[in-house]
Amino acid sequence: MSIEAMPPEDAVRGDVPVLEVEELSVTFARRGEQPTRAVDGVSFSVAAGETVGLVGESGCGKSVTSLAVMGLLPRRGVQVGGSVRLGGTELIGAPDRTLRRLRGSEMAMVFQDPLSSLNPTVSIGTQVTEVLVEHRDMGKKEAVAEAAALLDRVGIPDPTRRLKEYPHQLSGGMRQRALIAMALACSPRLLIADEPTTALDVTIQAQILELLRELVVDSGTALVMITHDLGVVAGLCDRVHVMYAGKIIETADRHDLFARPRQPYTGGLLASVPRLDAGRGVPLTPIRGSARDAIPWAEGCAFAPRCDNAQDDCLTEVAGSTVPLEYDGPGRELRCRHPLTYPAAPAGATASGAGR
Amino acid sequence: MTAAGEPLLRAEGLQVHFPIKRGVFFDRTVGHVRAVDGVDLAIDRGTTYGLVGESGCGKSTLGRAVLRLVEPTAGQVLFDGTDVASLKGEALRTMRRRMQMVFQDPLGSLDPRQDVESLLSEPLRAHGLGGGKVGIAARVRELLDAVGLPAAALRRYPHEFSGGQRQRIGIARAISLEPDLLIADEPVSALDVSVQAQVVNLLEELQQRLGLTYLVIAHDLAVVRHISDVVGVMYLGSLVEQAPSGVLYDEPLHPYTRALMSAVPVPDPVVEERRERILLAGDLPSPANPPSGCRFHTRCPWRQETRCDDEVPVLRELAPGHLVSCHWAEEIRDGVLRPKSPEEVAATQGVSVRATGAEGLETDALVQGVDEPIERR
Numbered sequence: 084m085s086i087e088a089m090p091p092e093d094a095v096r097g098d099v100p101v102l103e104v105e106e107l108s109v110t111f112a113r114r115g116e117q118p119t120r121a122v123d124g125v126s127f128s129v130a131a132g133e134t135v136g137l138v139g140e141s142g143c144g145k146s147v148t149s150l151a152v153m154g155l156l157p158r159r160g161v162q163v164g165g166s167v168r169l170g171g172t173e174l175i176g177a178p179d180r181t182l183r184r185l186r187g188s189e190m191a192m193v194f195q196d197p198l199s200s201l202n203p204t205v206s207i208g209t210q211v212t213e214v215l216v217e218h219r220d221m222g223k224k225e226a227v228a229e230a231a232a233l234l235d236r237v238g239i240p241d242p243t244r245r246l247k248e249y250p251h252q253l254s255g256g257m258r259q260r261a262l263i264a265m266a267l268a269c270s271p272r273l274l275i276a277d278e279p280t281t282a283l284d285v286t287i288q289a290q291i292l293e294l295l296r297e298l299v300v301d302s303g304t305a306l307v308m309i310t311h312d313l314g315v316v317a318g319l320c321d322r323v324h325v326m327y328a329g330k331i332i333e334t335a336d337r338h339d340l341f342a343r344p345r346q347p348y349t350g351g352l353l354a355s356v357p358r359l360d361a362g363r364g365v366p367l368t369p370i371r372g373s374a375r376d377a378i379p380w381a382e383g384c385a386f387a388p389r390c391d392n393a394q395d396d397c398l399t400e401v402a403g404s405t406v407p408l409e410y411d412g413p414g415r416e417l418r419c420r421h422p423l424t425y426p427a428a429p430a431g432a433t434a435s436g437a438g439r
Numbered sequence: 440m441t442a443a444g445e446p447l448l449r450a451e452g453l454q455v456h457f458p459i460k461r462g463v464f465f466d467r468t469v470g471h472v473r474a475v476d477g478v479d480l481a482i483d484r485g486t487t488y489g490l491v492g493e494s495g496c497g498k499s500t501l502g503r504a505v506l507r508l509v510e511p512t513a514g515q516v517l518f519d520g521t522d523v524a525s526l527k528g529e530a531l532r533t534m535r536r537r538m539q540m541v542f543q544d545p546l547g548s549l550d551p552r553q554d555v556e557s558l559l560s561e562p563l564r565a566h567g568l569g570g571g572k573v574g575i576a577a578r579v580r581e582l583l584d585a586v587g588l589p590a591a592a593l594r595r596y597p598h599e600f601s602g603g604q605r606q607r608i609g610i611a612r613a614i615s616l617e618p619d620l621l622i623a624d625e626p627v628s629a630l631d632v633s634v635q636a637q638v639v640n641l642l643e644e645l646q647q648r649l650g651l652t653y654l655v656i657a658h659d660l661a662v663v664r665h666i667s668d669v670v671g672v673m674y675l676g677s678l679v680e681q682a683p684s685g686v687l688y689d690e691p692l693h694p695y696t697r698a699l700m701s702a703v704p705v706p707d708p709v710v711e712e713r714r715e716r717i718l719l720a721g722d723l724p725s726p727a728n729p730p731s732g733c734r735f736h737t738r739c740p741w742r743q744e745t746r747c748d749d750e751v752p753v754l755r756e757l758a759p760g761h762l763v764s765c766h767w768a769e770e771i772r773d774g775v776l777r778p779k780s781p782e783e784v785a786a787t788q789g790v791s792v793r794a795t796g797a798e799g800l801e802t803d804a805l806v807q808g809v810d811e812p813i814e815r816r
Contacts (some may be wrong), residue, residue: 140631253720284493314704318711355636357665369636373601423715
């Protein structure tokens with residue numbers, strides 16, 4: 084089983100996107116402290132049956148983006164701006180009642196840590212049936228039968244027995260499957276998976292990714308995959324958005340992105356991952372410094388302090404404007420003034436070029 | 440001291456079993472978790488041995504048993520010809536100077552109330568090395584320089600550093616005593632991708648400069664492949680395959696290694712679409728109650744009717760330096776046997792795909808194969 088089983092790309096594109104995010108911004112403010120802008124003008128859209136990846140290192144704002152889309156951020160001290168539309172319905176500023184109706188039925192989320200996102204004092208059965216009773220108006224008995232079917236669908240053996248068990252009795256992979264089952268209970272149009280495999284072992288990760296892949300193909304769910312693992316992105320996502328310091332810095336189809344990364348950050352990420360299929364002794368090329376060295380976007384490109392291609396006009400002071408996210412060939416967008424360039428013939432993913 | 444040709448570290452039949460205790464008034468021992476169950480390995484001087492496996496396979500416990508941070512139940516650890524298990528008191532303390540450890544969580548393994556200077560000079564003072572105050576101060580600066588941290592870091596505390604810098608401090612502390620063997624337990628798994636490469640490069644550079652011998656324990660096969668000379672794959676407490684890193688990745692022979700390899704996503708969509716995936720059925724069985732015969736037979740796509748269920752495979756040398764513990768390794772290599780799909784494996788093995796510890800009896804995190812270090816306070 085592999086990605087060849089995906090539906091033809093044209094069939095799902097061009098329709099009204101399931102999720103449209105426009106100029107989303109999230110600012111955390113605390114009294115007596117400088118407000119922090121975690122997400123800064125992020126726009127993307129996801130169509131039915133499409134898998135979109137949000138990639139970035141810790142602290143780049145990818146998880147906050149997902150929480151803002153789901154309306155799960157606390158009201159106090161958090162300012163959310165921009166627009167998030169789920170099938171045309173505006174979610175930012177929507178009343179709690181609307182959000183509560185949508186969450187679980189129209190949109191669902193799978194979290195990173197399966198143990199802390201399940202209630203340890205309530206049996207798996209109750210947690211899965213809760214969604215069904217709430218959103219699909221099922222009776223108790225009906226819901227239990229349906230829950231067993233759901234667990235079976237996500238590959239949990241002996242589901243009726245599992246329903247009576249508590250989260251601590253399941254293994255990590257099983258818990259993640261149970262979470263996915265809960266998320267799928269009402270066949271949502273949008274599924275957000277926030278690092279769904281980070282806490283799992285590779286063999287279990289392969290099982291879970293396979294499961295997600297089948298779901299997208301079978302039910303046409305729009306999937307937003309949030310991850311830091313470029314390998315996961317390469318296998319699963321149709322389009323990839325690379326985030327850095329709260330902004331999207333590069334957008335491309337996965338084939339283009341991995342073959343010819345344009346943003347020096349994307350190129351740096353790819354060059355710093357040891358590959359299983361590369362020979363030993365090929366030295367890794369790390370990115371200098373750490374994500375802490377970012378400068379505010381208002382002062383220039385946040386990646387400039389770590390970038391090998393950086394020049395004076397990466398700074399706002401010199402160029403007179405902040406770095407915009409611009410059109411960069413079909414299906415690509417780029418936020419960089421000195422991107423990596425490639426010779427006319429497509430070169431390998433490791434090729435790197437100087438600035439223009 | 441032994442001849443230079445001898446391996447620096449040799450483990451023979453190493454076992455670590457943890458008792459499972461039950462009862463309120465009496466600590467009845469109801470069973471044993473066989474975290475490490477008979478491992479033989481040898482690490483040559485100046486080389487890197489990579490130990491991979493999923494969580495709960497006993498790789499961390501093995502690393503700790505080598506240092507005697509956990510007491511081995513049976514077997515020997517020979518470090519430079521001396522049996523570490525037989526050492527006591529002062530002799531053990533001196534021996535520990537020559538084997539140091541880098542831990543996974545850089546924040547958790549550094550005392551938050553000690554500044555960097557104090558953190559780095561403590562091992563020197565404890566072992567009476569470094570030559571007095573002036574000598575120690577100079578040595579600490581040298582160490583910071585070696586791991587690429589500025590001298591300004593001396594007066595700062597662990598929380599003021601980023602993850603990658605903290606790991607550098609942990610490495611500086613480990614090399615401060617000029618050890619011969621460095622055991623690195625998941626040295627980069629807590630770090631961001633772009634920073635991982637920095638730390639991996641640092642470890643390699645230090646090895647070249649100081650002639651260190653590494654035992655690197657990690658779950659990330661790509662990282663292990665990158666830095667190891669010899670790789671050992673562990674499953675449920677025992678080694679299933681050991682080979683020079685290039686050979687292992689080009690021609691994995693054990694079914695588990697094959698499945699593990701095929702499960703690692705490669706950051707290249709072209710490769711991702713081409714490559715063959717071997718999905719495994721179910722989860723890791725409980726190490727308290729490991730399957731009979733070959734421990735992998737409950738999940739193995741190549742399981743045969745005979746031998747696999749009842750006969751424990753031994754580690755055989757199939758090619759020079761390439762050890763495999765599988766009855767059918769040759770047949771699988773030559774393509775005589777074909778793998779079954781995970782559904783078929785699950786169907787024939789019905790019971791075994793259940794989650795570990797699902798019996799209701801084994802509810803300990805330890806028994807469920809949660810890879811948490813055993814704290815000794």
